[in-house]
Amino acid sequence: MRLIVLSLLFCFLVMGCATTSLPPVTKDFKLEDDEKRLWLRSEEEQEVINRSGVIYRGEELEAYLNEIAEKLQPAEVFTHIPFKVVVIKNHHLNAFMYPNGVLYVHSGLLARMDNEAQLATLLAHEMTHATHRHLIKQFRDTKNKTAFLATISVTTAGLGVYGSLATLLGSIGTVAAIRGYSREHETEADEEGFKLMASSGYDPREASKLFTHLKKELEEEKEKEPFFFGTHPRVVERLENYETLLKTRPLEQQEGILNTEIFLEKTSRIILDNARDDLRAGRFEIAERGVKKYLIVKPESAEANCLLGDIYRQRAKGDDLAKAKAHYQKAISINSSYPDSYKGIGLIHYKQGEKTVAKQALELYLSLSPQALDRTYIEGYIHQCKEGGKK
């Protein structure tokens, strides 16, 4: 921590008299000396994140995300800032950009999006932070030096409760991911990002819809999130900005590409993995929404139908158990050798005292999954069923 503060202090001293009026990145762009140091520091911080095991590995998904990023910026900008989108396994709602063009998107945020237009909104917003050099401007803003340092000290202290990612972030990552930029820079990112996504042909109405989703979710969950896009006031700011920006566009320019199907197809695995994590964490409603979204693209997935059954079985409110049975049955009708569906159905019947049906289903589960980790429990339940009970 002391090292970070000292190195930042050094940066500030060096940059004491430098201007904060820097042009955006164009074909004549040249990195300034202090900016080079920030880029180097960014690379060091990224190495820590990349080595830590938080990265979601999926070549097809990464290729898709980077393809969308390429659509949003002219090639000449890419020659100066080699943008790269990387996914982080983390359920918190966030994305953050380093000044050297490496953009981290949390799986939790991707799983909440509906279509490519919403993804383009987020990427374009984040890319603007890099193209408009917000970080170096903020570092050079001498008036804010003390406050800036103080904020970093405060925000990095005690972040451990939000998990390993929060503690992995260095000073630049902390600004980008947690603190966010100044209101002025964030508004600029909204405005320029909105122009980029709309000029790339995406439906501009989707920009505000993304933040409407996030706002609704934050209000429903009442969970305090540490990151920028999971902070209610910041989300409301984005929402209001995008709504205002949309009003400035003529009605005939308020339509565009959504690419819902391709987006859901490419992100489907992440949606399902995220739903599984949400179930583990007891966020039943979010998990349910996630699986239902996945089922729009892959309705014939035994795995997803079974997972939806698990969500209802574990929540067990109202008619949840009936819904769970129906989804397990659907999973069996799709793939009769998918073992977990039999386990789910067997456990419901076991708890309801219907021992004969329970025994049959649980035995089938073990025969299909002989190496099941929970084998001893299931054998115990089968044994209980043999001892008698309701038919």
Added chain:
Amino acid sequence: MKKILLFVLMLAVGCAPWVEVGGIYKTESHNFSVELPQGWMRWNQGDDLIITRDGVLLQNIQVVRPNIKDPLKYTKKKFSNGMLPHEVAEIILDDVASNQAILGFQLIENTSIEICGFSGFRAIYTYKNKGGLKIKSVYCGFMADPWFYGLNYNAAERYYFEKDIQTFERVFKSFKLIKTA
């Protein structure tokens, strides 16, 4: 290395409420007794029993007894009466896996066992802590309404886990409830 760790531990003992343990540890308020190993140190604060020999980050044994109505730390799932033993295990393991401070949670074993006459579970899993150290854990627990009793051994997978697993097994075998309903 060991000497440095011991030195750090001794320093910690000097300014923090760590006490040396050994022999029977009985807590009427928590309704259990357990035999603790000689030469280990006990964290003398909070509700849970935590002991270590080389430092809590390298190895620790914890005995916890939350009320089943209390919320868990990382999962919003709740215990309820009439839960099957594997459901109790599932909630505990989901709580561990939902901790954002750990990475790469992997369940290795999950079996039903009897503890103090109650149906319980024994799970073995690994994960990486926020310092990147791979930890191996054993978690044994059971529900005796209105309490959940859990005995948990966590140690660095390399060297430390094997070194003290037998100590944990002895602690586990000595665990008794003072009164049973």
